Amino acid sequence: xxxxxxxxxxxxxxxxxxxxxxxxxxxxxxxxxxxxxxxxxxxxxxxxxxxxxxxxxxxxxxxxxxxxxxxxxxxxxxxxxxxxxxxxxxxxxxxxxxxxxxxxxxxxxxxxxxxxxxxxxxxxxxxxxxxxxxxxxxxxxxxxxxxxxxxxxxxxxxxxxxxxxxxxxxxxxxxxxx
Numbered sequence: 001x002x003x004x005x006x007x008x009x010x011x012x013x014x015x016x017x018x019x020x021x022x023x024x025x026x027x028x029x030x031x032x033x034x035x036x037x038x039x040x041x042x043x044x045x046x047x048x049x050x051x052x053x054x055x056x057x058x059x060x061x062x063x064x065x066x067x068x069x070x071x072x073x074x075x076x077x078x079x080x081x082x083x084x085x086x087x088x089x090x091x092x093x094x095x096x097x098x099x100x101x102x103x104x105x106x107x108x109x110x111x112x113x114x115x116x117x118x119x120x121x122x123x124x125x126x127x128x129x130x131x132x133x134x135x136x137x138x139x140x141x142x143x144x145x146x147x148x149x150x151x152x153x154x155x156x157x158x159x160x161x162x163x164x165x166x167x168x169x170x171x172x173x174x175x176x177x178x
Contacts, residue, residue, distance in 0.1 A: 001034050002041045003052040005100045013101060014148040017050055017057045020081045023124030032079060032122055035060045043067045044100050045075070046138050048145030051101050057082045059142035068098060072134045083119035083143050087112050088130065095137055097151045098164070106167055108160035109151050111137045 006013050022028065031054060039047040039060060045068065046061030062077035091113045096106045115136045118128040131139055141151060155161055 001037060003034050003038045005038065005042065005047075005051050006053055008099075008102045008150055008152070010101075012053055012055075013050060013145070013150060015050065015055055016148055017055045017146045019057050020120075023081070023120065023122070028122070031056070031058070032060065036077075039100075042100050045069055045072070046142040047100065048142045050145050050148075057146045059083065059139075059146065061138050061142055069134070075135045075138060078129075079122045080117065080139070080143075081120040081122070081124075083117055083139075083146070085112075085140060085143055086116045086118075088114035088116055088132075093133075095134070097137065097141060099141070099151055101145075102150060102152065104163055104165075105161065106164050107152055107155045107162075108157065109137075109141075109154045110156060111140050111154075115139060117143075 020028065031049065034052065035047050035049065038052060043066060045063060045066050046059060049056045049058040058081050060079055062075045064074050066072055092110045093113045094108050094110050097109045098106050113136065114130070114132040116128060116130050117139050118126070120126055144151070144154070152161060
């Protein structure tokens with residue numbers, strides 16, 4: 001089921017989420033289906049449970065091709081529950097980000113270039129993966145939602161924040177542009 005996505009300004013987006021404890025519940029399966037349905041319906045690269053009003057440490061992300069980020073490399077469809085992120089090397093890079101909770105806007109956000117993330121899949125099996133570039137950016141962005149952080153809160157220069165059509169009047173999207 002496609003669920004409404006909370007928008008910036010809704011206080012529920014600023015709360016810290018609680019860990020998932022029951023991996024075997026039908027409610028978790030339904031929530032995962034709803035997250036994927038909602039993410040796909042909105043052409044999202046990822047979606048966090050708090051964005052649909054559920055205070056659980058759970059994100060989904062991934063795509064083969066994404067219309068909002070046409071230059072982005074594919075990212076495997078992933079369920080990440082109770083995640084942790086570790087910096088690999090500490091190097092940062094800036095990039096344009098958008099968010100389903102901040103529709104129509106983009107901002108230049110610094111993120112770790114390389115990370116290792118760990119957590120659990122939908123069956124409660126532990127896993128970890130290394131990521132860099134846009135993949136790492138998506139994971140960090142979605143996991144920020146679990147701590148009540150929206151991408152504008154990470155920005156250092158608000159002159160690089162605005163509506164997509166004003167920032168990029170030639171059309172297209174912001175992915176990969178400096």
